[in-house]
Amino acid sequence: MTSFIQYDEKSDFSIHNIPFGVAVFNKEYIACATRIGDLVVDLASLYDYSFFDDIEGLNENIFEAYTLNDFIELGKPVTSAVRKRLQELFTEGSALSHDEKTIEACFYDLDKVEMLMPIHIQNYTDFYSSIEHATNVGKMFRDPANALLPNWKHLPVGYHGRASSIVVSGINFHRPKGQMKPADATQPIFGPSQQLDFELEMAFVVNKNTELGESISVKEAEDAIFGMVLFNDWSARDIQSWEYVPLGPFLGKNFCSSISPWIVTLEALEPFRTVSPKQDPEVLDYLKFEGDKNFDIQLEVYLQPENGKENLISKSNYNFMYWNMSQQLAHHTVNGCNVEVGDLYASGTISGAEASSFGSMLELTWRGQNPIQLNDGTERKFINDHDTVIMRGYGEKNGIRVGFGEVSSKVLPAK
Numbered sequence: 001m002t003s004f005i006q007y008d009e010k011s012d013f014s015i016h017n018i019p020f021g022v023a024v025f026n027k028e029y030i031a032c033a034t035r036i037g038d039l040v041v042d043l044a045s046l047y048d049y050s051f052f053d054d055i056e057g058l059n060e061n062i063f064e065a066y067t068l069n070d071f072i073e074l075g076k077p078v079t080s081a082v083r084k085r086l087q088e089l090f091t092e093g094s095a096l097s098h099d100e101k102t103i104e105a106c107f108y109d110l111d112k113v114e115m116l117m118p119i120h121i122q123n124y125t126d127f128y129s130s131i132e133h134a135t136n137v138g139k140m141f142r143d144p145a146n147a148l149l150p151n152w153k154h155l156p157v158g159y160h161g162r163a164s165s166i167v168v169s170g171i172n173f174h175r176p177k178g179q180m181k182p183a184d185a186t187q188p189i190f191g192p193s194q195q196l197d198f199e200l201e202m203a204f205v206v207n208k209n210t211e212l213g214e215s216i217s218v219k220e221a222e223d224a225i226f227g228m229v230l231f232n233d234w235s236a237r238d239i240q241s242w243e244y245v246p247l248g249p250f251l252g253k254n255f256c257s258s259i260s261p262w263i264v265t266l267e268a269l270e271p272f273r274t275v276s277p278k279q280d281p282e283v284l285d286y287l288k289f290e291g292d293k294n295f296d297i298q299l300e301v302y303l304q305p306e307n308g309k310e311n312l313i314s315k316s317n318y319n320f321m322y323w324n325m326s327q328q329l330a331h332h333t334v335n336g337c338n339v340e341v342g343d344l345y346a347s348g349t350i351s352g353a354e355a356s357s358f359g360s361m362l363e364l365t366w367r368g369q370n371p372i373q374l375n376d377g378t379e380r381k382f383i384n385d386h387d388t389v390i391m392r393g394y395g396e397k398n399g400i401r402v403g404f405g406e407v408s409s410k411v412l413p414a415k
């Protein structure tokens with residue numbers, strides 16, 4: 001597949017990708033969009049030019065919208081057909097390739113475009129599905145000899161997070177304030193978090209509504225997943241470690257999480273499907289799965305001080321996940337919990353076995369014991385004010401590259 005649109009061979013947005021997002025074009029007009037190379041394509045105008053007329057189930061200009069929810073809800077038969085049509089249109093020699101009028105009207109350079117939150121997130125859940133991450137945290141906070149709690153290998157542990165504070169890449173946020181109890185103090189104190197951290201995660205978006213009482217099986221799960229984004233689940237470790245007993249994460253977690261603006265479809269990730277880790281002990285029947293359910297997506301975290309250079313501080317991979325997306329969704333709904341279009345389900349911090357692949361500052365610096373040296377000579381135990389954290393992710397195999405671009409956000413001083 002070769003496109004008539006020129007792009008770098010290292011572009012995340014090759015013709016094999018065709019992600020979906022929502023863009024402001026020329027600072028005045030909002031519509032659903034896709035991207036190829038460094039061009040953003042206005043799908044609402046492409047619809048008006050009749051390029052989707054014969055796609056069954058696409059009966060109105062659903063791209064004239066501020067979110068992708070209505071499009072996603074049409075389900076895979078329609079969303080896959082649209083993606084395939086876009087791939088055909090972008091291919092060398094297509095009808096579109098000779099149609100200068102449409103290209104002029106629908107294709108925009110990156111600098112003419114601002115990306116918005118691609119979906120209205122109805123509900124957000126965060127899992128805890130990387131065995132290396134769960135083991136590291138268990139070692140640090142509990143018992144090195146029994147780092148994993150007894151339930152961990154029997155179910156994908158998770159909690160309900162907060163949807164209102166999830167923002168798109170480029171939105172900066174203020175350092176959270178809260179209550180914490182320093183190790184040497186007898187009473188809690190109040191102030192700006194001193195242990196602000198990122199969590200390297202990926203998240204998937206659900207494309208359907210289910211009824212209360214209904215479950216989605218492992219087998220059905222991938223049909224219910226539209227696509228994925230990069231996810232930075234910002235965390236305040238000092239607030240978290242004081243507040244979390246006995247009910248779990250709360251204000252140390254819900255002040256901000258950031259997502260990448262382009263939703264990459266599961267179809268686009270197909271070339272990177274890979275074998276899942278063997279689960280031992282054997283899981284209960286409702287969590288059993290067949291086939292390759294993991295995805296080989298290389299992940300990178302960069303820390304950039306104000307006016308400084310980017311520092312690569314972690315290299316991880318989504319294929320490290322012990323629990324896969326299908327198991328997560330099956331487990332989430334096995335009790336009859338209903339899901340909604342636009343729900344976001346995050347993986348939990350993705351750490352590998354090597355110290356260089358840990359997905360949080362908590363692990364990279366081992367709770368501040370081993371600070372990271374940056375290329376400007378400064379060091380970090382956690383994230384400072386005015387630091388920007390950038391996460392990037394991509395699959396690359398047999399000359400095919402499909403990526404997520406980045407999720408980037410800067411920490412502003414506490415208000």
Ligand code: MN
Pocket residue numbers: 126199201233348349
């Ligand atoms: Mn998290």
